[in-house]
Amino acid sequence: MGYKTLIGIEIHVELMTKKKMFCNCKNEFGGDANTHVCPVCLGLPGALPVMDKEALEFSIRAGLAFNSEIEKEVRTDRKNYFYPDLTKGYQISQADLPLCKGGHLDIEIEDKVKRINLDRIHIEEDTGKQLHTEDGVSLLDFNRCGVPLIEIVTKPDINSAEEARLFLEKLRSTIKYIGISDVRMEEGSLRCDVNINVIDDERKLKTKITEVKNLNSFRSVVKAIEFEENRHRELLDKGENTDNETRRWDETLNKTAIMRRKFGASDYRFANEGDLPLIKIEDSYLEEIKNNLPELPHEKKMRFISDYSLSHYDAEVLTGSRELALFFEESYKYVGDSKLLSNWIMGDVLRRLKEEDTQIDELSITPKDLATLILMVKDGKINTNTGKKVLKDMIDTGNSPEEIVKTQGLIQISDEVELEEIVKKTLDNNPQSIEDFKNGKDRAIGFLMGQIMKETKGKANPQMVNKMLLEKINLR
Amino acid sequence: MEISSLKAWEMIEKLLNKEISAEEILSSHLARIEKVEKDINAFITIDRENAIKAAKRVDEKIANGENVGILAGLPVGLKDNIMTKDLRTTCASKMLENFIPPYDATVVRMIRNNDGIILGKTNMDEFAMGGSTETSYFGNTKNPRNLDIVPGGSSGGSAAAVAANEVPVSLGSDTGGSVRQPASYCGVVGLKPTYGMVSRYGVTPMSNSLDQIGTFARDVKDAYLMLKGISGFDPLDGTSSKKAGINFSLENANLKGLKIALPIEYRDLKVTGDEEIRLLFQDALSVFEREGAIIEYVSLPHLKYALETYYIISTAEVSTNLSRLDGIRYGYRTENYETLDELYTMSRTEAFGEETKRRIMMGTYALSAGYQDEHYKKALKVRTLIKNDYDKTFKDFDVILSLTSPILPFPFDSIVNSPVDMYKADLYTVPVNLAGLCAMSLPMGEVNNLPVGLQITGNRFQEEKIIKAGYAFEKVVK
Numbered sequence: 001m002g003y004k005t006l007i008g009i010e011i012h013v014e015l016m017t018k019k020k021m022f023c024n025c026k027n028e029f030g031g032d033a034n035t036h037v038c039p040v041c042l043g044l045p046g047a048l049p050v051m052d053k054e055a056l057e058f059s060i061r062a063g064l065a066f067n068s069e070i071e072k073e074v075r076t077d078r079k080n081y082f083y084p085d086l087t088k089g090y091q092i093s094q095a096d097l098p099l100c101k102g103g104h105l106d107i108e109i110e111d112k113v114k115r116i117n118l119d120r121i122h123i124e125e126d127t128g129k130q131l132h133t134e135d136g137v138s139l140l141d142f143n144r145c146g147v148p149l150i151e152i153v154t155k156p157d158i159n160s161a162e163e164a165r166l167f168l169e170k171l172r173s174t175i176k177y178i179g180i181s182d183v184r185m186e187e188g189s190l191r192c193d194v195n196i197n198v199i200d201d202e203r204k205l206k207t208k209i210t211e212v213k214n215l216n217s218f219r220s221v222v223k224a225i226e227f228e229e230n231r232h233r234e235l236l237d238k239g240e241n242t243d244n245e246t247r248r249w250d251e252t253l254n255k256t257a258i259m260r261r262k263f264g265a266s267d268y269r270f271a272n273e274g275d276l277p278l279i280k281i282e283d284s285y286l287e288e289i290k291n292n293l294p295e296l297p298h299e300k301k302m303r304f305i306s307d308y309s310l311s312h313y314d315a316e317v318l319t320g321s322r323e324l325a326l327f328f329e330e331s332y333k334y335v336g337d338s339k340l341l342s343n344w345i346m347g348d349v350l351r352r353l354k355e356e357d358t359q360i361d362e363l364s365i366t367p368k369d370l371a372t373l374i375l376m377v378k379d380g381k382i383n384t385n386t387g388k389k390v391l392k393d394m395i396d397t398g399n400s401p402e403e404i405v406k407t408q409g410l411i412q413i414s415d416e417v418e419l420e421e422i423v424k425k426t427l428d429n430n431p432q433s434i435e436d437f438k439n440g441k442d443r444a445i446g447f448l449m450g451q452i453m454k455e456t457k458g459k460a461n462p463q464m465v466n467k468m469l470l471e472k473i474n475l476r
Numbered sequence: 477m478e479i480s481s482l483k484a485w486e487m488i489e490k491l492l493n494k495e496i497s498a499e500e501i502l503s504s505h506l507a508r509i510e511k512v513e514k515d516i517n518a519f520i521t522i523d524r525e526n527a528i529k530a531a532k533r534v535d536e537k538i539a540n541g542e543n544v545g546i547l548a549g550l551p552v553g554l555k556d557n558i559m560t561k562d563l564r565t566t567c568a569s570k571m572l573e574n575f576i577p578p579y580d581a582t583v584v585r586m587i588r589n590n591d592g593i594i595l596g597k598t599n600m601d602e603f604a605m606g607g608s609t610e611t612s613y614f615g616n617t618k619n620p621r622n623l624d625i626v627p628g629g630s631s632g633g634s635a636a637a638v639a640a641n642e643v644p645v646s647l648g649s650d651t652g653g654s655v656r657q658p659a660s661y662c663g664v665v666g667l668k669p670t671y672g673m674v675s676r677y678g679v680t681p682m683s684n685s686l687d688q689i690g691t692f693a694r695d696v697k698d699a700y701l702m703l704k705g706i707s708g709f710d711p712l713d714g715t716s717s718k719k720a721g722i723n724f725s726l727e728n729a730n731l732k733g734l735k736i737a738l739p740i741e742y743r744d745l746k747v748t749g750d751e752e753i754r755l756l757f758q759d760a761l762s763v764f765e766r767e768g769a770i771i772e773y774v775s776l777p778h779l780k781y782a783l784e785t786y787y788i789i790s791t792a793e794v795s796t797n798l799s800r801l802d803g804i805r806y807g808y809r810t811e812n813y814e815t816l817d818e819l820y821t822m823s824r825t826e827a828f829g830e831e832t833k834r835r836i837m838m839g840t841y842a843l844s845a846g847y848q849d850e851h852y853k854k855a856l857k858v859r860t861l862i863k864n865d866y867d868k869t870f871k872d873f874d875v876i877l878s879l880t881s882p883i884l885p886f887p888f889d890s891i892v893n894s895p896v897d898m899y900k901a902d903l904y905t906v907p908v909n910l911a912g913l914c915a916m917s918l919p920m921g922e923v924n925n926l927p928v929g930l931q932i933t934g935n936r937f938q939e940e941k942i943i944k945a946g947y948a949f950e951k952v953v954k
Contacts, residue, residue, distance in 0.1 A: 045681075045800070089796065089798075140805075271796050
């Protein structure tokens with residue numbers, strides 16, 4: 001089969017600037033309806049937009065992070081259409097001259113690097129929100145009006161659902177790295193639409209592009225792509241074709257359904273936004289932003305490999321988010337043993353994150369506390385198994401490891417006299433095991449060790465007990 | 477002599493000398509309004525109560541020996557497209573018949589800060605589209621010089637109010653001549669400053685790349701005073717210039733050595749009738765020459781495309797600027813709708829007047845896919861060529877002289893129904909807006925007892941040159 005899937009993605013990212021894009025209203029998610037509004041974002045007659053410097057800077061950061069070419073003269077346009085959540089009857093956006101031209105993002109798939117090229121990144125303002133009540137009343141909340149957005153448009157370089165997922169994850173982590181958005185899909189600060197079609201090289205056939213909207217998570221992006229991919233292929237198999245249409249992903253039915261047909265391109269009657277003068281981007285300004293750009297994921301990964309002697313894989317995982325990388329580096333300052341630290345983080349910590357589908361900065365555990373715990377284990381104050389339990393408690397309660405160990409009396413028993421007493425008692429009580437051992441059954445030691453741990457509630461220093469047991473048993 | 481027939485600067489002098497009070501200034505104008513307004517209909521809304529309060533505050537300040545602003549005690553008329561907090565602002569449209577803005581335009585704030593008094597909101601063509609104030613939803617404004625004649629437009633109410641001594645000064649907006657042409661028709665001074673000189677924040681846009689607030693006054697000195705009071709950089713307007721504001725005095729203004737350009741293109745144009753206007757213009761030129769000015773003909777080859785360029789760009793902008801008036805959040809909403817599309821269509825159909833609809837349609841067409849390259853985008857290019865012509869001219873010349881309007885003020889209903897003739901009358905005024913220049917219209921004589929205006933055009937931020945030239949000319953001809 002010569003089928004090939006072509007996928008292009010449009011991603012809207014809300015920038016977390018202090019103010020809205022064109023007025024002094026607070027840019028904040030939530031809040032009572034219509035409380036973050038003013039004449040400008042409400043589009044009252046006579047009110048004028050003024051470009052927020054931070055919004056422009058954040059957008060340029062994105063362009064630089066994605067290797068785009070930054071336009072020297074920034075022009076904005078009016079995209080004209082009527083919709084109740086659009087207060088001016090036009091959206092301030094960019095038509096022919098986007099702020100950032102081209103660009104790319106590399107993903108790793110099956111141990112190979114694949115480049116996904118970008119078409120453009122442009123700036124625009126967000127619209128308000130409509131709420132439809134059950135009794136047929138439509139309510140409008142304009143708090144989101146004028147929140148700065150960037151729209152990132154890829155070339156159709158993505159060929160599978162898996163590539164799409166990897167691309168979006170890399171994109172999300174890069175945006176978080178450069179600190180311009182919290183990229184939360186559930187709050188709508190990252191939204192994406194997928195354009196997809198399938199071509200058959202052998203038969204020189206291709207399906208018409210469908211656009212899929214209403215994608216609320218990366219999981220739904222993957223499922224929607226898989227669904228559409230199959231639908232397109234099946235139609236081609238039957239000698240049929242798709243329609244140029246916009247479809248919506250239905251999360252409950254696990255399928256896409258038609259929203260509307262596309263008859264030619266929509267006519268937005270783009271016109272210059274004369275209220276915002278041309279902004280000249282000086283080279284020195286660009287240089288300044290470039291210099292202040294934080295380390296990007298790839299650079300960080302390479303540094304982790306060389307600075308901490310980590311494996312390629314470990315470095316990839318640990319730099320997967322800026323927060324996780326920061327957590328590692330902070331903890332390292334106390335632990336000083338990168339292999340030990342990465343084992344703890346990549347093992348118990350990440351397992352917990354995965355279980356709870358959360359991020360490291362949302363866990364109630366500090367790098368210093370984790371480091372303290374690891375050192376307690378390393379120094380033999382508690383044993384490894386206790387350490388794992390303490391970590392779980394730390395995450396559950398937010399308490400420090402010292403506190404947990406102290407209140408639960410978990411300090412490892414390493415006192416020779418005390419341990420000898422316990423070992424003696426255990427041997428006295430288990431003559432059969434001594435016999436078994438002497439008859440060559442090594443696992444009798446394991447049983448005895450178990451008995452001792454039971455006796456000490458797991459606090460006995462296992463290395464000491466092991467040594468003692470072997471000594472004493474041979475004396476009997 | 478009635479206070480209301482004094483010049484604004486005379487009123488302020490007397491106020492500061494404590495010969496008269498701000499309340500007296502105001503009541504003199506209120507009396508005048510009482511007498512003539514029923515004939516003139518210059519105002520849509522008059523705010524007596526707040527004006528009286530404001531006048532009292534000015535008097536208190538003076539009594540307390542406090543400093544007062546440069547517009548102290550001056551009653552001001554505002555074109556009704558300038559937002560006034562808590563005071564109805566209609567744009568002379570049914571669409572905004574009951575619209576009460578929650579905020580003040582920057583110019584309004586500046587007038588208040590300078591102790592000027594907002595007396596009322598003046599009549600205009602609907603959304604500033606028209607040249608006769610006949611497209612207003614609130615009836616015609618009459619020309620105080622002859623009640624059968626239009627006051628011009630679109631700022632006809634502001635021009636008439638000053639001409640009829642209802643206010644000493646007023647503000648209008650000028651997108652293609654909407655201050656200068658009514659000034660010419662009513663026999664007063666109309667000043668359109670450089671684009672970026674006066675904040676547009678809070679002024680309902682008609683064509684936002686062309687609009688500029690302008691002043692009406694009974695002499696050049698008053699226009700100068702008013703400009704001083706309202707110009708300056710405004711961080712709320714992205715197109716406001718850091719160069720905005722004026723800082724010069726009128727002393728020693730003269731015409732000696734003033735280099736004047738006359739566009740050949742205007743000389744060669746065959747404009748309808750009105751030969752007497754041309755003779756008047758020749759007389760004015762000889763005054764300038766006699767006073768030592770140097771006059772030369774120059775060519776601005778792209779001027780001949782100015783009207784077409786203007787009507788494409790301005791209507792394109794109109795179509796997007798008026799999109800926000802959709803019946804959803806404020807303004808008129810139809811009762812005849814079931815679907816969202818019907819709500820939009822019927823609200824706009826029922827609330828907009830004919831001229832407004834015509835321009836929205838033309839602008840929508842000019843911006844439509846498949847047409848915008850040969851209309852809108854081409855017009856933007858021609859606009860640059862026109863601008864370049866002016867830039868070249870102003871390298872060698874101080875000002876350009878022309879008529880303000882090629883025709884005499886006309887009777888009601890005479891050309892309002894021939895839109896193209898109406899548009900053609902903007903010939904001398906629209907290029908100034910396309911190039912973002914400053915220009916002033918001032919009376920230079922009469923034909924058939926109707927006033928005729930002379931237009932003095934200057935380069936961007938060269939208000940000093942046109943105002944001084946106008947001031948010197950005015951002195952000679954009076």
